[in-house]
Every structure is written in structure tokens, then in C-alpha cells.
Amino acid sequence: QVQLVESGGGSVSPGGSLRLSCVASTYTNRCIGWFRQAPGKEREGVAALYPGNGITSYGDSVKGRFTISQDNAKNTVYLQVNSLKPDDTAMYYCAASRFGRWSACTLGSWSPAYWGQGTQVTVSA
Helix, strand or coil, rough: CCCEEEEEEECCCCCCCEEEEEEECCCCCCCEEEEEECCCCCEEEEEEEECCCCEEEEEEHHCCCCEEEEEECCCEEEEEEEECCCHHHHHEEEEECCCCCCCCCCCCCCCEEEEEEEEEEEECC
């Protein structure tokens, strides 16, 4: 089982930035991604990467504003969220796939099997 712990959420004004962190108990041969869900809305894939090669994938709504990255020494995946909009308000969850050997972790090509508790991002004036 994979344990995932998120942090870094908060309340910011439109145009602000945050850096979310996801610390994983295991960090090999899995896709790691960020998903978000706001009340009354569907879960949305935000960003994902394969730590083995650093290849990333982004949801259309966040391209150019959000960046996913990794720190292998810390088994940590980050999500830098910039130019935040009120529509970005959601609970952000880190998720991991089942064990496998991947070439890429394109959103929609894999299914999360393990989830963190989430970290809240609120964007309002």
C-alpha cells in the first residue's frame, strides 16, 4: 500500500501562487498525480508525472499555470500553482497508480489506486 501525504494548501487572492507537496511512502514504478474536486463538481485530473523519467501530463484547464515536479531524494512530488483563479478552488489530492513499468503517465491513461487526504486550495478576493 502507498501512503501519500499532501501539504501546502491555503487561501490566496486571485493571481496568487502556492506550492503543494506530496510525500510518498514509495516512489518507484508508479504514476504520481494531482487531482482536484470542488463541491458539486466532477473530479478533475490536474497534473501527473512518472518519477522514473520526469515525463509530465497536464489537464487542459491548468496548462501554462501549474507545474508538476519531483524531488527523488525526498520521495516528493510538487505542484506549483500560479495565476490562481476562483475556479481553481477545490480540494487537491495526490494519487498514485498501482505498481507498473510506465513510459509516461498521461492523464486518462491510468487510474489512481491510492489517495492522500487532500489539501484545500481556496482562491477568493
